[in-house]
Amino acid sequence: MTQTVAVTDVMARSGVAFGTSGARGLVTAMTDEVCFTYTCAFLQHMAKIGHFAPGSGVAIAGDLRPSTARIMAACRAAIAHMGGQLVDCGLVPSPAVAAFGFARGIPSLMVTGSHIPDDRNGIKFNRANGEVLKPDEAAIRAQNVVLPDLFDAVGMLRAAPAAPEIADAAVPYVARYLDFFGSEALEGMKLGVYQHSAVGRDILAQIVSGLGAEVVLLGRSEKFIPVDTEAVRPEDVELAKLWVAQYGLDAILSTDGDSDRPLLADENGTWMRGDVLGILCAQALKLEAVATPVSSNTALEASQQFREVRRTRIGSPFVIEAMDELLADGLAACGYEANGGFLLGTAATACGRTLAALPTRDAVLPMVAVLAAAHAKGLSLSALQAQLPQRYTHSDRLQGYPTEQSHALIARLEAGKDEAVLTRLTELLGKLAGKAVTFDKTDGLRVTFADGDIIHLRPSGNAPELRVYTESATASRAASLNAQTLELVRNLPASA
Structure with missing residues (x-):
């Protein structure tokens, strides 16, 4: 017996949120039925905008967390139910399956929880020509889905579909970089690859080796490790310094779980900030314009290297929208986030070679x-x-901090007229950073102080966490300001 369900009702009942680029929630809440419903809703919307039809392809891949195989099976069943031609890319990075789909003009999805702990997972969706954007998200949430009688009483598939043959999305992804940069680009460099549980760990090592570097493999783990490129774990800070000294490395490369966010340490074992990496990458590729969230390092503007910079809310859909506007203005544009994930909006050229755009x-x-x-x-x-x-940035988070509490805190701080808000912010944060002179509500609450320090508070969009971003004139000051802000907020009464 079939039943019709509304995605909004499934969201409310399961607690699995559908937001930026897809769905994410606790593994226990992401039943097969929930994952099946969201995948069907995605394909129904893709059909309405001409990106999918029965018989056309849909690419799928996943990361290495324990729940991924089961969720992929539920998504495969949904693709089959919708009449799609399944193209299973196996376990490869998010940008690899996205690039695979873009090249073939087919939608794709990635089962991943990115950097968050493995008690959670998610499904990231891509259109046939780019990431799912905010209007797409709204349309997917508005779908009603007819569910077939495939599930048991607790929402699990009675019989999972057989796993198909794997399409190799890794080969063109590797070739993308080898063909553009060339086999001598990193010749003579000794580079560590911190593999942990990243799905792209072997692909990354293959690329770096193919570009001429000597590669040292480090820290491979069969247990999932939630590496967050914006809030590097203290143990990873120590490991990087140990490894560069032990092996004489020029740098260490790593990524988050689904390998769409970079983590690069210099020759001293210091992890570079993703927003600094974004500036340097845009310069290296000789791009004209940059779209990036409001939380990214202001050295971007101070460098005076770009014709135009557009600041956005945090999240790749917002960055992509701004990047597309820059492209429409005829500028060679890119986007990046504070986590380091880089979006190439236009083809780059060097030495007669071309690197195709990859807007994810x-x-x-x-x-x-x-x-x-x-x-x-x-x-x-x-x-x-x-x-x-x-200019130096630092970020960390208060874990286990309820989203509702984060929103309530920021609402209290920004209530009233500007003068009253600045007075309140100075009273609360002045002992840390002095007088508050401006604030920005683009995404959370970003406060600039008289001496140039910045404190930015923002509720996480995918976990019960409060993100804290700080910026200052020295790395030590940015880090200490961040730690002090976290401690202050942690000790605030819930209603203060």
């Missing part, structure tokens, strides 16, 4: 482009970074 978050391009630029100039990574204006 990618981890490989910013790391390889910046390493190749440093190599070509005969500079270390730290020396290359030192050429930028000296």
